[in-house]
Amino acid sequence: MKKLLVVLLFLLGLSHAQTPIKFTELYSEVTVRGIEFSPILKKQNGQQVKMVGYMAPPLKPKLDFFVLTRTPMATCPFCTTAADWPPDIVLVIMPEGKELDPSTRKLEVTGKLEVGIKEDPQTGFVSLVRIYAKQVKEL
Amino acid sequence: MQKSIMILLALTTSASAASLRVFPYDGAKFLTGQKFDVRIEASDIKAFKGVTVTLDGKAWAGFQQTSSAEGKYEWTLRDQSLNKGGVHTAAVVIQDGDSTVTRTLSWTAESFKKTSKSARNVIIVIGDGMGWNTVNAARIVAKGYNSENGQSRGNLEMEKDLQGFATVTNNSLDAFITDSANSAAGIMTGQKQEVNALNVYPDNTADTLDNPRFETIGELLKRTRGMGLGIVTNTFGTDATPASIATHTRRRGDYQSIADQYFNGPAQPDVLLFGGSRDFIPKSAAGSRRKDETNWIDQSQKKGFSFVSTRTELLKADSSKLFGLFNIDNFPSYLDRAQFKRPEMLGSFNDMPFLWDMAQKAVTTLEKNPNGFALLIEGGMIDKYEHPMDWHRSIWDVLELDHTVAYLKEYVKAHPDTLLVVTADHSHSISVYGGYDYTKGPGNRNAVGLYETSSWPDYYKSVDQNGIPVLKDAKQGLAVGFANTPDYCETYTWTEVFMDPAVSDGKGGYVANPEACKTGVLRTGNLPTNASSEVHSSDPLPLFAWGAGAQNFYGVIDQTDIFFGISRALGLNPAKENR
Numbered sequence: 001m002k003k004l005l006v007v008l009l010f011l012l013g014l015s016h017a018q019t020p021i022k023f024t025e026l027y028s029e030v031t032v033r034g035i036e037f038s039p040i041l042k043k044q045n046g047q048q049v050k051m052v053g054y055m056a057p058p059l060k061p062k063l064d065f066f067v068l069t070r071t072p073m074a075t076c077p078f079c080t081t082a083a084d085w086p087p088d089i090v091l092v093i094m095p096e097g098k099e100l101d102p103s104t105r106k107l108e109v110t111g112k113l114e115v116g117i118k119e120d121p122q123t124g125f126v127s128l129v130r131i132y133a134k135q136v137k138e139l
Numbered sequence: 140m141q142k143s144i145m146i147l148l149a150l151t152t153s154a155s156a157a158s159l160r161v162f163p164y165d166g167a168k169f170l171t172g173q174k175f176d177v178r179i180e181a182s183d184i185k186a187f188k189g190v191t192v193t194l195d196g197k198a199w200a201g202f203q204q205t206s207s208a209e210g211k212y213e214w215t216l217r218d219q220s221l222n223k224g225g226v227h228t229a230a231v232v233i234q235d236g237d238s239t240v241t242r243t244l245s246w247t248a249e250s251f252k253k254t255s256k257s258a259r260n261v262i263i264v265i266g267d268g269m270g271w272n273t274v275n276a277a278r279i280v281a282k283g284y285n286s287e288n289g290q291s292r293g294n295l296e297m298e299k300d301l302q303g304f305a306t307v308t309n310n311s312l313d314a315f316i317t318d319s320a321n322s323a324a325g326i327m328t329g330q331k332q333e334v335n336a337l338n339v340y341p342d343n344t345a346d347t348l349d350n351p352r353f354e355t356i357g358e359l360l361k362r363t364r365g366m367g368l369g370i371v372t373n374t375f376g377t378d379a380t381p382a383s384i385a386t387h388t389r390r391r392g393d394y395q396s397i398a399d400q401y402f403n404g405p406a407q408p409d410v411l412l413f414g415g416s417r418d419f420i421p422k423s424a425a426g427s428r429r430k431d432e433t434n435w436i437d438q439s440q441k442k443g444f445s446f447v448s449t450r451t452e453l454l455k456a457d458s459s460k461l462f463g464l465f466n467i468d469n470f471p472s473y474l475d476r477a478q479f480k481r482p483e484m485l486g487s488f489n490d491m492p493f494l495w496d497m498a499q500k501a502v503t504t505l506e507k508n509p510n511g512f513a514l515l516i517e518g519g520m521i522d523k524y525e526h527p528m529d530w531h532r533s534i535w536d537v538l539e540l541d542h543t544v545a546y547l548k549e550y551v552k553a554h555p556d557t558l559l560v561v562t563a564d565h566s567h568s569i570s571v572y573g574g575y576d577y578t579k580g581p582g583n584r585n586a587v588g589l590y591e592t593s594s595w596p597d598y599y600k601s602v603d604q605n606g607i608p609v610l611k612d613a614k615q616g617l618a619v620g621f622a623n624t625p626d627y628c629e630t631y632t633w634t635e636v637f638m639d640p641a642v643s644d645g646k647g648g649y650v651a652n653p654e655a656c657k658t659g660v661l662r663t664g665n666l667p668t669n670a671s672s673e674v675h676s677s678d679p680l681p682l683f684a685w686g687a688g689a690q691n692f693y694g695v696i697d698q699t700d701i702f703f704g705i706s707r708a709l710g711l712n713p714a715k716e717n718r
Contacts, residue, residue: 030487057649070483071636073642103645
């Protein structure tokens with residue numbers, strides 16, 4: 001189990017304060033016409049943030065990105081292009097060359113927040129909220 | 140001796156290794172005039188010389204020939220029908236070098252006669268995953284027992300005053316366990332189909348939208364009688380069951396196409412009320428699942444639909460074409476909407492209609508059509524919560540469906556020319572095996588009561604504003620299990636915020652959710668380790684019917700027979716009813 005404990009530390013930038021964001025704070029409203037980002041999220045766009053959640057079931061043994069969810073999930077996001085997703089998910093992108101082992105533990109992700117619709121050209125996966133991780137640690 | 144060897148050699152060289160696949164399959168049954176596509180696929184052809192296709196001994200012309208690879212040939216002919224009742228014989232003969240490959244198929248066409256007693260309207264209700272054991276658990280929860288005399292305190296609405304009643308077997312074209320796509324689509328067309336298929340036969344192309352099709356009851360009734368057509372569910376609207384009456388695809392996950400087919404396809408329903416707006420809003424709207432900028436909320440209004448998105452708006456609606464989207468995804472369960480009311484489960488959706496609200500509005504909207512109507516109503520979240528073995532959420536959704544059936548039965552009483560059929564598409568491996576004393580907390584094996592040591596369930600003693608038991612007030616409950624499971628922790632109780640039973644181990648397998656294991660009893664699963672939830676079972680299903688033609692449903696029938704039972708009730712003969 002200890003081997004699973006993955007801590008990636010990047011000293012650069014960690015000295016800055018990171019604003020903690022909760023999953024419940026992502027959107028101000030989800031209506032049938034779409035999702036509205038919350039003022040908190042819009043304000044922190046481009047800033048250093050911290051979020052706590054779980055890794056959605058990954059397909060690969062080594063991860064250069066993963067989906068952070070509020071609760072542990074059985075749904076595999078990349079198994080189909082249309083798995084039943086909760087709307088409150090965050091795509092976590094690992095730094096160039098840094099890969100992560102899959103984990104079922106609670107994770108704390110620190111990094112730069114990016115808000116807005118973006119489609120991954122390789123997977124076709126559409127994300128609304130991303131964190132470019134500086135640090136991912138198991139709690 | 141030499142002569143016989145020569146003959147043997149000749150036979151060997153003339154036998155073609157070619158294989159032939161033809162749809163409709165041998166034994167297919169249609170209504171007279173029901174449209175279907177014909178597809179012939181030949182492979183391992185060495186020296187193709189020609190093909191002859193006949194129907195009842197006469198040359199069948201018009202096939203379009205393609206060759207997808209060396210040695211592979213295909214022939215397609217769309218929009219065919221058998222216009223005379225009885226048994227028909229189709230034959231395909233392919234010349235491959237000196238040899239021939241032959242396939243003979245027998246197809247049957249049935250027709251029914253419209254009389255003064257024929258049904259004018261038909262309402263099909265599908266409890267997704269609502270096998271007999273699911274109905275049984277719902278009855279015990281809703282009614283309970285009289286401890287004085289050991290009698291059940293009553294039946295569900297769907298079990299009472301039956302005018303038609305059958306046991307329904309179910310299986311797919313390619314498997315003996317069905318999914319919700321091919322099973323519901325079998326009910327709508329009379330055709331066996333592959334898992335994940337909606338109203339198509341298989342073919343050898345990668346394109347999931349070009350498969351051979353056949354007409355659904357919804358399309359038939361629109362085309363031949365000009366009837367109104369409605370679809371109501373509490374899941375996302377492009378899910379398999381709602382899609383089964385009006386769309387065609389080999390892959391039920393073609394959500395964008397299913398959404399488009401509702402508005403541009405052959406059926407074009409007049410009433411669409413469900414969740415899952417993400418397939419109807421443009422790609423640029425955050426939360427959309429579309430790959431283009433089509434906005435069906437706006438475009439539907441140009442096609443004459445009124446658009447509603449809350450219960451308040453729904454109840455006020457008074458148009459003849461109605462499009463309602465009430466959630467970006469599935470509705471939360473009845474328990475979430477009516478009793479728990481947790482923001483984690485409801486989000487901003489605080490004014491969602493109940494299933495019976497949608498059913499009632501669909502009926503009163505569709506009955507404006509002078510030619511009658513066909514309406515599909517699904518209780519879809521029953522299945523969605525059986526998969527993760529959250530039986531409380533599932534069973535309370537059966538009770539929401541039962542309330543809907545109560546309204547529909549009243550409608551049939553007032554409109555006896557309406558046929559009402561309530562059934563399921565498949566079952567789950569659910570079973571009530573004892574009692575559970577909720578006062579002893581979650582995950583307590585010794586709180587399970589067996590035989591005479593279980594207490595009578597008391598859910599019925601406290602009910603909410605809709606007359607449905609208040610779960611949190613129950614002290615003596617049920618012990619309910621599933622025969623097939625992943626590894627999971629059994630708590631015997633519920634959580635107000637939904638929890639998956641198993642989570643990924645990060646290596647392609649699933650392990651019991653550690654959160655549930657804080658209170659639950661660990662149970663090693665019996666499914667492959669890559670299964671994250673419980674799966675469908677093959678158990679037979681109940682079918683309950685009322686109104687015009689309800690007597691057509693009797694005995695042990697296959698779910699494809701439901702299509703013919705409905706057609707018989709309507710006195711349908713599409714060959715003679717072309718408008």
